[in-house]
Amino acid sequence: MAIKDTISAAPLATLMSASLTSTYEPINPLGLPQPAFLLKVHNFGTTIITISLDGVNDHDVVNPATTGEVYGGEGSSQPANQNCLWPKGQIIYAKGVAGTGSIYLAAYFQNRVSP
Numbered sequence: 001m002a003i004k005d006t007i008s009a010a011p012l013a014t015l016m017s018a019s020l021t022s023t024y025e026p027i028n029p030l031g032l033p034q035p036a037f038l039l040k041v042h043n044f045g046t047t048i049i050t051i052s053l054d055g056v057n058d059h060d061v062v063n064p065a066t067t068g069e070v071y072g073g074e075g076s077s078q079p080a081n082q083n084c085l086w087p088k089g090q091i092i093y094a095k096g097v098a099g100t101g102s103i104y105l106a107a108y109f110q111n112r113v114s115p
Contacts, residue, residue, distance in 0.1 A: 007110060013092075019098065020049065024055040025095065031090055032090045037086075039107050042104040045064055053090070055093045
């Protein structure tokens with residue numbers, strides 16, 4: 001599959017802060033539609049959230065005071081310095097104390113074209 005020199009965004013995923021509990025819930029239950037080079041988690045809720053990549057282990061926290069975290073994969077690959085991408089189907093999970101507001105996941109990918 002060929003790669004185009006353009007960037008697209010996945011549909012914005014949303015999780016209501018009021019639904020948060022101490023158990024991880026998917027922000028994007030269907031997973032990423034394409035391998036993504038950039039993920040952004042925006043916490044516009046009123047409480048700190050914990051982020052997980054597997055729904056079990058804690059991987060990061062996002063404070064509502066900072067509103068968001070950016071997770072870039074591009075340029076992170078070793079040893080050949082090729083691009084490193086978040087895999088297609090990756091689900092991002094959040095947990096925390098219920099609050100008000102929303103949590104958003106934005107993902108960006110390079111367009112692919114069928115041969």
